[in-house]
Amino acid sequence: DGGITQSPKYLFRKEGQNVTLSCEQNLNHDAMYWYRQDPGQGLRLIYYSQIVNDFQKGDIAEGYSVSREKKESFPLTVTSAQKNPTAFYLCASIPWGADFMNTEAFFGQGTRLTVV
């Protein structure tokens, strides 16, 4: 079955440690996204990538880093510089037709990160 896989579902880390969240898709989508969700805050864009080896900062990129070495994979690293990393992290991909008309976002199940 095609889809987006985020792992793990729950993640606990000690303060000051970097942690990498995995996101893999087999939908053959070019664009991938990372969003952070906090209660009452909706989804805030961290980073996005339109194609392999290219990515752009979203609205809240500080304290995060990404890579896009393969079309299928877009891992997110939460660094120790992120002041409040405890949140629900969602990865998404969008097929983006040539005319920008096909823009439905497909989401993974999310990773709930708790930093103690």
Added chain:
Amino acid sequence: GQQVMQIPQYQHVQEGEDFTTYCNSSTTLSNIQWYKQRPGGHPVFLIQLVKSGEVKKQKRLTFQFGEAKKNSSLHITATQTTDVGTYFCAGRGAGSYQLTFGKGTKLSVIP
């Protein structure tokens, strides 16, 4: 940058009552999408509106896109307990790959 505002943040209704959530963008949008997130789940795509003044229906759900392509609404007629969840709008500017979400409206339905 592009901002998408959504109101209300919370809505509690009796089962059978109607529900509406509103979305406003600071800039003109190429299209607007609506998603539903059930408690503990991830957002799931509901619909996309592209044309100015467009209205689409899905059973009890009616979606509208404003004439100026800066606002949108989702109306649910005769809510059911299965409608519980958070509804998000998401907008995209012309030529942009960035999809900006509103803060969502959390709907509770009292049986």
